[in-house]
Amino acid sequence: MKTKLKDEIRAAGKRVTRTRQAVLSVLEGAKYPLSPTELYGQLQAQNVAIDLVTVYRNLTTLKELGLVTQLELHQEGQFRYEIKEGREHHHHIRCKSCGRIVDLLLCPLKKLTAFIEQETRFVVGDHSLEFSGWCPKCQ
Amino acid sequence: MKTKLKDEIRAAGKRVTRTRQAVLSVLEGAKYPLSPTELYGQLQAQNVAIDLVTVYRNLTTLKELGLVTQLELHQEGQFRYEIKEGREHHHHIRCKSCGRIVDLLLCPLKKLTAFIEQETRFVVGDHSLEFSGWCPKCQ
DNA sequence: TGTTATTTGCAATACACTTGCAGTAAGGAA
């Protein structure tokens, strides 16, 4: 786990605990955004003693610190989390058949956001843009 | 409730029941997409005898028949439904403060979908694009 | 090493949604 992350946690008045490090460490190694349950499963496989509740609480804290991004994939009905460090803003596509998740390294929404703010008089905070379909193997 | 809808339901081998008509009727009058609980509340206010489970089951059926669209707003953690009849494909923006939901009568994703299919070799089925922010009153 | 506020684990709870099943009713056939 990167020293920079530890410093940011302490700078926010939070503690670098055994479980928090374990959660971040799994997220650092993840190839796609993980659900709390998946993360918990990986920790158990590594024999890390941790409660699922603690996973949830750590994810919430890390999201509040801005170290982790929370996202909802299209019609999946749960949250997923991925580490922010060193990653551009991006979106995802998920296979409706096998559940495989792939990053889309793009975001076409900057101009559109300005247009929406002008049209609706809302101030836009966030957006979610997620695709689903069928991956090459499942077509 | 429109005759066309009744015909489509019967054509699919489903029945035009008292409760199904009530559900559709509320959706026809809705100004924004409703959650199952909101829909149930409106039916109770109209003294329609119906169980929440029946609301869920009817929404599922109507979605399968293609008469109703199911959507997830940004980080809300529940589904919402709106009637499809006479409405273009569109997206939404939701106020993070008061929950107000406004339609966005646009979709910038046709070209992007083609690009994503080319890049990922997925076949794109659906997408979700939802915005959240602060409405004029809550700014 | 001691102090204290943060964090953890366990149990209980909340909430959206689903399932099983017996009884009800829509709607085509007679």
Next chain:
DNA sequence: TTCCTTACTGCAAGTGTATTGCAAATAACA
């Protein structure tokens, strides 16, 4: 109109994800 089949409904119970309360544990600072 009446009958019959099968979709549909209501009630109760069950999932699965996420949250909360509280006493015990522990990180971090002096």
